[in-house]
Amino acid sequence: xxxxxxxxxxxxxxxxxxxxxxxxxxATGYPSLFWYVQYPGEGLQLLxxxxxxxxxxxxxxxxxxxRKETTSFHLEKGSVQVSDSAVYFCALRSLSGGYQxxxxxxxxxLQVIP
Amino acid sequence: DAEITQSPRHKITETGRQVTLACHxxxxxxxxxxxxxxxxxxxxLIHYSYGVQDTNKGEVSDGYSVSRSNTEDLxxxxxxxxxxxTSVYFCASSEGRGHSYEQYFGPGTRLTVT
Numbered sequence: 001x002x003x004x005x006x007x008x009x010x011x012x013x014x015x016x017x018x019x020x021x022x023x024x025x026x027a028t029g030y031p032s033l034f035w036y037v038q039y040p041g042e043g044l045q046l047l048x049x050x051x052x053x054x055x056x057x058x059x060x061x062x063x064x065x066x067r068k069e070t071t072s073f074h075l076e077k078g079s080v081q082v083s084d085s086a087v088y089f090c091a092l093r094s095l096s097g098g099y100q101x102x103x104x105x106x107x108x109x110l111q112v113i114p
Numbered sequence: 115d116a117e118i119t120q121s122p123r124h125k126i127t128e129t130g131r132q133v134t135l136a137c138h139x140x141x142x143x144x145x146x147x148x149x150x151x152x153x154x155x156x157x158x159l160i161h162y163s164y165g166v167q168d169t170n171k172g173e174v175s176d177g178y179s180v181s182r183s184n185t186e187d188l189x190x191x192x193x194x195x196x197x198x199x200t201s202v203y204f205c206a207s208s209e210g211r212g213h214s215y216e217q218y219f220g221p222g223t224r225l226t227v228t
Contacts, residue, residue: 004156034216036219041221042221042222043204043219043220043221043222044157044204044206044219045219046216046217046218049216089156089157100145100208100215102147102159102217104156104157104158105156106154106155106156107156
């Protein structure tokens with residue numbers, strides 16, 4: 001079945017450091033890939049997405065490229081801010097017999113210190 | 115602005131009681147979903163609906179039920195609450211069935227079963 005594996009956190013970085021959160025997946029067919037962000041006490045918000053191989057999703061300085069050859073969708077940001085502190089979820093969505101199935105990773109907590 | 119709301123935001127109940135969590139969306143989305151979020155598990159799908167009168171079981175549906183009598187609402191009922199159902203519950207909705215459609219999440223309900 002489908003699965004998503006994220007690096008375990010928490011990840012602690014200083015402000016303006018470079019961020020990478022690794023995400024790899026296994027899936028049948030051609031899924032879409034997503035990164036969601038969850039701020040404390042809130043629901044998940046879509047951060048970026050990519051719907052086919054080699055697509056790059058980007059938003060708010062974050063980027064991730066859909067790499068089919070390595071089944072990866074790593075999240076990167078060149079210079080993190082304290083306001084980026086949150087939990088980040090990698091997810092994939094696939095279609096199976098008309099059923100829209102979404103599989104989430106376990107989440108990676110990011111803490112950015114001034 | 116369209117939104118998705120959940121109520122209550124926090125609930126404490128006793129083992130064996132029936133509990134209903136409300137979810138209301140004004141996006142006019144056909145698809146609605148209920149997830150639970152637990153440490154180490156990410157988000158797991160409980161039930162989902164593709165439209166009025168349609169409901170389907172997700173991967174962790176035991177002990178839960180839903181009904182869909184209109185487009186806007188998908189209440190989640192715990193028939194007889196158990197301590198294992200202590201969790202944070204998220205409702206989500208999406209526009210279409212295609213795998214590129216993003217899901218919009220509510221703010222969550224923190225349920226404690228004592």
